[in-house]
Amino acid sequence: MTREDFKNAKFIDIHAHRQLEQQDTVIIYSFAPGLNELPPKKTLFSAGIHPWNMNEIDISESFLQITSLSKNQELRFIGESGLDSSIEIPLSEQENLFLKHFELSESTKLPLIIHCVRQLSRLLEIRNKRRPRSSWIIHDFNGNQQMIEQCLREGSNKIYFSLGPRFFKSPHSKIANSLKSLPLDRVFFETDDQEEINVKMIYEEFAKRNQIEISSLKEQVIKNYKAL
Template sequence: MKLFNFHTHNKSENYGIINIYPEENILFGKKYSCGLHPWHYSENYETALSQIELLAKEEKIIAVGETGFDPKSPVNIDMQSKIFVKHIEISEKYNLPLIIHCVKHYNELVKIKSQLKPENIWILHGFNGKIDIAKKLVEQGLYFSLSENILKDIKKADSLLEIIPTDTIFFETDDKDYNIETIYKFVAEKYSMTLSDLVKYIEINLKIMGI
């Protein structure tokens, strides 16, 4: 059974979305997302942004991102918001989903989403935040891509899976090389469904997103 890996940095992934940075090469037949990671933000973001837009225009990527907010970003929060909004503009212009990396600054994220009311789907990758934050993000219509990180606290993982609907969920390995089947199996059990039923849900979610 093929298990879709929604967000990975592993270039050899054959069934998933490979995250690349603007200057990286792409191979025919694979699915890519491209964005500026908040760790790589700088005042001179224009060149990278126009490269991302070109990839979107030429249909070489199927999603914009990962991009978003992080306290470890070298630029301040206003600049992070500005660069994030530029990514939203590309996502909206080319009708592509937006993959989000967000550490701590969920308020900014929610504020921008309610102000701009984007039409394309936003997916928060690697989410392992607090339960009340998860509730707020579900209300805002965000999708979630979960990694094995949630398995570190099983009790919290249970509550998280009670909140996140099956029609807004994906799974990923991110920059790790663990077996993605672990998280699929864990979630299938929590939702009291078989692995193949969960895979069907994920396939429907991907279709809705045009992937």
């Protein structure tokens, strides 16, 4: 999906690792330097270094490439980047890299897509200290009601929640049990790296569980995107 097609779109896939043409869907392709290819021209994308991949690439060279892309009008988000307690890479190193992404997000005024595993408290500490102007999107969010409320207490530059495969596949996940706490004006949807699902399926599942019309949900997500 190209930027020219956005006005005709009904669905938005905010974070995808696949480049698939879908006539009614805006897909934001996740570009990771050193690991996958830049998308074709006019394709909307994000760019960042995932903490899982820090030992697989030349970080300096990769981040230089991300910075060089920052004037590309198809680059819509910085990331994904973030903090993950489940991997062996020291959190101090992860945080240093995350802060580079944060600073680029601020200087470009582009929203930041965040990978966060058991580090929400630290993430919010950084946010409170740094006071970002750009919006944050926590991708594949799987938090409980308390975690949602923590994020909602943040300042005027909003934190958004992107629901993806974990929400779709796990009816008893933390986020599945906390949907009523999630404001519709903070919601996005994504397919992440899953090949067997499309974002329409996630929209439909969310609408069913929340007992809302899918047409209203589609309109709200487009409003959310435009508000970033």
